[in-house]
Amino acid sequence: MARNSIKFEEAKPEVNGIAHNCLINIQKLSKYRKFPDILTYPALCAPKFPKFSLVCWQPPHLEWVKVNTNGSYLASHAGMGGIFRDSYGACLLFFHSPVMDEDPLEAEAQDIFWAISLARKLGIRNLWLESDSLILINILNRLLSSPWNLVY
Structure with missing residues (x-):
């Protein structure tokens, strides 16, 4: 061209x-x-290839519900979703939606927000939340400061 x-x-x-x-x-x-x-x-x-490691899903303890979340962001298109499972691994609920976010961290944060909101509406008292966003987990645990566009 x-x-x-x-x-x-x-x-x-x-x-x-x-x-x-x-x-x-x-x-x-x-x-x-x-x-x-x-x-x-x-x-x-020598092209650099990403390192991969096998991750096995672990069920939550008895009487707990585990939600795995994942937010996604690519070229101004964002989405989020999650799946709730009981201690036997049975799917209780799943959700997904396109979202309007400014960056990947915001998509992950919105995903966790909706997972917690759904759990509260369903009356889930023992919730184990997993996310692949270490930055966001550290922000929620107050190990990192929050960027300007995240308020919790």
Whole structure:
């Protein structure tokens, strides 16, 4: 795609074309000895893969209900959801919804808010809440200060 059409006609660039151009430019830099070692930098040679670990769901104690929540945010689109299970692992309730949030932390916070609100409305007194947002858990435990857009 022509650079001018991207710049002046608001055309969307093709990702593969950009990646191809970057690779060619890196090869030229190496070939013409501008940066002869550029292709030996670890960041360019060895892609970094995320580390994975197996996480097994653990049921809550007897007479407790566990809710697993997850908020999601991607390019100004956000969503949230959760699932309530009893100590036998049986699904009691699940919820999900698109939300209007400004960032991933706000989506996670709104998710936890709705999980707690639903639990209160259902009369659940022993609630075990799990979230994958360590930052938000630390904020709720007062280990971190809250950003301006979160008030609890």
